[in-house]
């Protein structure tokens with residue numbers, strides 16, 4: 001019964017990560033409306049006034065569609081909003097987008113440049129041999145424990161700790177180099193009980209690994 005309960009919690013945690021899909025109309029179009037359509041709202045050339053206009057726009061300088069679904073790095077749209085584009089100047093010409101906005105546009109393209117967020121997101125996770133969680137020690141622990149994460153190359157990571165009610169009680173972000181990393185977690189402020197940790201590893205804006213485990217705090 002207990003273990004069933006915890007597997008439900010773990011499923012719930014995975015569904016949190018699945019909600020990260022970007023919705024074009026509520027998250028991307030407003031960025032274009034604020035910063036781009038004053039110049040790209042016409043009927044010819046790059047037009048960013050709707051989903052279909054954006055998807056059908058071809059950059060004359062790049063000679064290809066500005067959005068290549070699934071390939072943020074190869075999309076002229078992304079090249080143009082980041083510093084030092086291959087052609088012409090960084091967009092918008094009268095300022096720059098915030099890094100949050102750039103990240104959103106990148107994620108939206110990386111997730112397939114859909115108009116409507118699909119519910120069964122499967123981020124492209126790489127083979128578990130590239131990244132793995134090796135558990136935590138000591139376990140049970142009081143008040144701190146070390147989560148071991150193995151990486152084939154340096155990457156950013158985020159560790160989130162949840163209690164059994166699914167509330168996040170701690171989180172940390174960092175950059176780790178290749179090899180086995182020791183991520184120290186201190187739950188001195190929390191009551192005894194079972195906690196679930198979730199580790200997400202990111203390369204750029206893409207999640208390349210998500211893993212989770214269970215640990216017990218005994219005070």
Ligand code: HEC
Nearest residue numbers: 035036039059060061062066076077080088089091092093
């Ligand atoms: C003030 C006017 C202005 C604004 C605002 C603006 N652009 Fe542009 N954009 C231009 C001009 C002019 C060009 C052509 C010259 C160049 O590429 O530098 C261009 C070119 C582009 C191209 C490449 C077209 C090609 O020929 O390959 C893309 C993609 C683009 N803009 C995207 C955007 C995006 C996305 C935004 C909003 C974040 C934006 N622009 C905001 C004026 C603007």
